[in-house]
């Protein structure tokens with residue numbers, strides 16, 4: 079009897095479910111018909127235009143995928159990549175709109191594989207009020223006055239220490255990565271370089287490799303190795319957090335990022351796991367980015383001797399007013415206007431972060447089109463930075479374009495190497511200071527030439543693994559070779 083009742087019920091439920099689904103699909107379709115999607119091509123079923131995107135990034139041209147579609151469809155277009163319909167924007171106004179509406183109309187969206195490597199409590203993955211609180215905590219740890227009063231001394235000392243250890247042939251990208259890692263560890267946890275920091279860095283390099291691998295443990299040994307390394311890094315950091323927590327409870331506090339996190343960051347306290355994830359993400363965020371810009375600045379300067387000469391003149395002048403081993407202070411940093419032009423131009427041309435992915439939280443109207451709820455959007459900074467309409471001879475390295483007397487002005491939404499809105503890079507000032515100090519010691523102490531066999535390509539979209547070897551010659555305080 080029960081069986082009969084159940085199957086009778088099923089007979090009734092199945093057609094009802096079909097009917098309801100049909101009506102819902104009809105309603106959804108009619109809703110869609112009323113909306114105007116951005117123009118574009120969604121490509122083949124499932125794979126969409128993913129293969130074209132991957133093929134484009136294997137060329138040395140920076141943006142062939144976007145350039146081609148902007149020509150055909152305009153600066154905002156729809157495509158389908160990595161299994162999802164995605165709207166690309168090469169339009170500064172739309173990019174600004176996307177960045178400013180973080181948490182309201184759009185939210186950050188990273189693949190699960192990346193979350194496994196970053197840890198679920200990473201700032202990059204946080205949302206809502208917790209993100210707001212942690213973002214402002216991170217901002218306060220890297221702001222100008224903290225850099226001026228506390229961090230600059232260590233930045234200067236650690237960079238000098240690293241450069242002093244250089245031999246005649248240097249793998250510049252490797253050295254720059256070592257420097258940025260050591261600087262970040264010092265700022266986060268007050269560690270000076272030692273065997274422990276170096277072995278942590280070795281594990282850490284494996285984690286970073288995981289970001290650039292196929293994120294499938296079954297197929298990719300790199301990804302498997304990265305996950306293992308991530309566990310080791312987390313264990314090592316957990317130990318530090320536990321020790322520091324004990325010291326903190328005994329009244330011994332340090333004024334670094336870990337100290338602020340152990341204090342609770344202005345709210346209720348954080349667990350060890352939260353703190354570790356947070357630290358890992360900060361190490362990721364500042365490592366590859368800053369070191370690549372350091373290396374590429376050197377590459378561009380090497381290829382633009384007039385810019386190198388002008389930069390050297392600026393730094394020699396600063397050095398002339400100081401004792402040979404005297405460190406740089408905030409006033410010195412503030413008297414490097416041409417250095418800032420070089421950094422801006424490197425950030426513009428090299429675009430280490432080509433753009434950011436977000437997901438539409440609701441149907442969003444942009445430029446007369448609708449981005450449907452759930453679709454991905456990609457705000458491309460690189461496409462704007464390399465657009466001839468915004469930068470004359472956009473693909474030429476020309477630091478003079480940033481000089482205040484150059485006659486060109488760049489509105490804030492055109493040049494966005496550090497993003498914007500609620501997720502504006504909290505390390506933007508720190509990165510500038512680190513690169514400036516690095517360039518200061520490099521140009522005042524060394525001359526160099528690139529080793530022929532490993533030339534770094536102009537646009538590092540797929541080639542950031544290159545190491546850029548250079549031959550260096552050391553100079554004394556009077557500029558003589560030693």
Ligand code: HEM
Nearest residue numbers: 201202363364367368371431434495496497501503505509
């Ligand atoms: C040249 C160097 C750097 C560049 C070009 C850069 C660029 C960026 C960009 C574009 C974003 C925005 C991502 C988004 O909107 O989703 C970002 C976020 C971030 N950056 Fe940087 N960054 C650099 C250096 C640093 C440094 C030195 C640190 C800190 C040690 C840092 C920490 C972060 C963090 C924690 C975030 C996430 C912010 C959030 O989601 O709220 N960055 N960075």
